[in-house]
Amino acid sequence: MQKIILASQSPRRKDLLSHIVAKFSVQAADIDETVIPNESPITYVSRLSLEKAQHIFNSNPDAIVIGSDTSVIINDRILGKPVDLQDCINTLSLLSDKQHQVITAFTVMSKNKTITQVVSTDVLFKAVNEEEIINYWHTGEPQDKAGSYAIQGIGAKFVKAINGSVSSVVGLPLVEIEQVLKEVME
Template sequence: MNQTLILASQSPRRKELLAQLGYQFDCISSDIDETELMGESASHYVNRLALAKAQHIAKNQPDTTIVLGSDTTVVYQNTILGKPETLAESINMLTMLSNNTHHVLTSVAAVKGSKSNVIEVITDVTFKALTEQEMINYWHTNEPQDKAGSYGIQGIGGQFVTHINGSYSAVVGLPLYETTQLLAEFGLPSPIAYLNDSAVQRKKVEKQ
């Protein structure tokens, strides 16, 4: 039975990462309330949102459809850093991260009919010391406005990072290894698993 895959997001970063793995999929934006609950931990927050995004789309899909939801948040000293709305908020967040190590939590949820599962990946990211002028200039690039923690590691903000311990793709928005493992659990193995030896040999010949 053919299965279809839906990414419950319109994030260009997540679309690019999932496409990088070779899957064929559709994208449907999942519009849910992302407000933190009182006393909610960062881990519970990202897991809850990833699952909620997937469930929101899956409820209108047939049982043969796998829906993938994901959420990423930046945490410094147990404080969740969301998307800044003002320059002042951006400076406040980047000041926390400056010359310090923070955690980036990314959760990926898969839902297919009544089955669901969530995985979480935690990556440590260390920043160089930032000047206030750098923070101001960075804000005016318009990159921080829609990024958790007020920076994008795959963009201009990548120059602030001195060290990363964990999954780079998870910080961008979708952990490649863990996503592949999760989809295989739901009966959708990596596309390269479908290649037989003769197909692989043909590719080798074509490249020669």
Template sequence: MASIVLASASPRRAELLRQIGLSFHVRPADIDETPGTGESPVHYVERLARGKALAVQAAEPSATVIGSDTSVVLGGRILGKPQNSQDAADMLRRLSGTTHQVLTAVAIASVNACESRVSVTDVRFRGLSDEEINAYVATGEPMDKAGGYGIQGLGGIFVEELRGSYSAVVGLPLQETAELLAGAGYPVWESWNSRQESRNE
């Protein structure tokens, strides 16, 4: 059976795949992530997820490769990863008391095929004080995360309401990922009992 590769260095995506019992190895993709002129956020995240999966699959032709990309969108504008502490604080002030969208695309590339899905989740922040924004930024948690927060970490206390996929906000929509893997011939549930049996031997 061909190996499964995660084309991402994100520890959060790796943890989500381990959560559903998947065996895989990591090979981050190196692609240009510059948005195209006038490119919509949905098209952008799907293009990057597919680009990452296809880039790694070209290097490992026999593998099935998972690519993903996440963007936080407020008022139609993509909020990327903060450039510095001031940028992180500014992002959090913009998100305070508002509803934003988290768009996460997942793509599965295998021999002669690449299928993808985009998950859109509405996330509402309660109002945030300057004191808690500054305290959060000082922890360093916002710095490597789209939109400047991690819902699975300290930033989870800011979320008032979520409509959609929690795992997608963390970094990978598990329902869509499992669906695409099954379509590529890897139903994740088939490995659950075999993993247990190998531990019991």
């Protein structure tokens, strides 16, 4: 069995991958995640997933490396992690009572093959008021989450509907990754 490495420090990605891969290790990929001017959201997440995988693969050339990146998008705008409470209020107010997209790109890299895919999921928020946002901020959950919310946590209370992959919104599209891993291991 070939060694599998998840190029991520996300506990959510680690937990998700454990549902489809029995044994793997985790190594954080320290890369620059700055958006390039005029870079589209799909190009951005694809580039980061590839760079994360490549960074870890460079020192583990006999392994299969999985890199991934997730962004919350509304009107072609990438919503990052909030820098403070006001940023969280602005972000969640923007998402309030609207549909947005969560896109996750993943790259599976081995010495024989590199495959990158993007999975897009539509998420519809309920109307959210400022008091709800402030209360949510004080739970500590949104501080390190793209788009200022976590669908797998308390933030699920804002999600009215979802069309697509729930695991992709959390950070790792399991159906697609399992399929690509089978292809890479052949």
